[in-house]
Amino acid sequence: MLNIKQIQYFAACAKTGSFSQAAELLFTTQSNVSKVIRSMEDDMRTQLFVRHAKGIELTPEGERAYGHVQKILENMNELEMQQQPLAKSSLSVCFHPSSWFADTFVEYYETHKKDDLHYQVYAADTHEIVRRVKSRQDDMGFAYVMQNQLAAFQYFLLRNYLEFEPLTETEVNIYTGKKDSASEVGEFKMSQLRLIQRFPDEFSSDNYRNLVEENGHSAVEAEMVVVTNSDYIVERLLGSGELCNISGADLSGRDPGYSRVKYTFPGEGQRLVYGCIRRRGETLSDQGKDFLKFVKGRF
DSSP states (O other): OHHHHHHHHHHHHHHHHHHHHHHHOOOOOOHHHHHEEEEEEEETTTTTTEEEEEEEEEEEEHHHHHHHHHHHHHHHHHHHTOOOOOTEEEEEEEEEEEEHHHHHHHHHHHHHHTOOEEEEEEOOOOOHHHOOOOSSSSSSEEEEEEEGHHHHHHHHHTTEEEEEHHHHHHEEEEEEESSSSSTTTTTOOOGGOOEEESOOOOOOOTTGOOOOOOOSSGGGGGGEEEESSSSSHHHHHHTTOOOOOEEEESSSSOOOTTTTEEOOOOOOGGGGEEEEEEEEOOOOOOHHHHHHHHHHOOO
């Protein structure tokens, strides 16, 4: 059975490509590092490193092991971050990148900053939100999903022992930068659009390929220029006036000086549903209930 020392020494060696440099990171000797790695290889009955005169290199088996080790160490770090004095309440939430949610959380924090609370707030895509809530890393997650994908999304959550509480619906807009003149707004061709989008999410408006405007043209005709997971970068590049963005109407939290609505996609199926992902059949903590109530009040 492997032990945590072997795992930590292995990670240091894989990261540095050298027993001697790993020893410096671990505040030990090169011979001790070599001994621990050899014991790990014996326990696993495989060679993890190829030894060279100028250093070490992971074998194919070592590469696979390193992927598992990184996950183990990441989980250990998250476990350590959860350690708080028992007297303190905590709130852990994850959310789709959103200026609106960021503003909401800041307002909640300001309202409760005199309370004895700890927070963990994590931005992620849909699948990561599902994984984190399911594994109890977070109390709840906040996500948006296209109306025409809602049934598939709810089935996806059901299979993961989760549930989705819709909180509000909103339109999906094409936003343009502030430099566009009023006469240009509403007058465009899909094929002429240059987009900045967040990384595509199969259930959200960032997966814009299924969006169709009134004359039948699809948003897929637009050119994808920038893809990012940063809401801040979206805002700043919209401000340049060179790019457009497809996203929800009421949940952007955007500064109107940075963007304006160019077009609203028609039809119920192309609306955006925003809601809360929770573990099915479980009751939220008092802190979780209070935060969810606060979010609902922001609508």
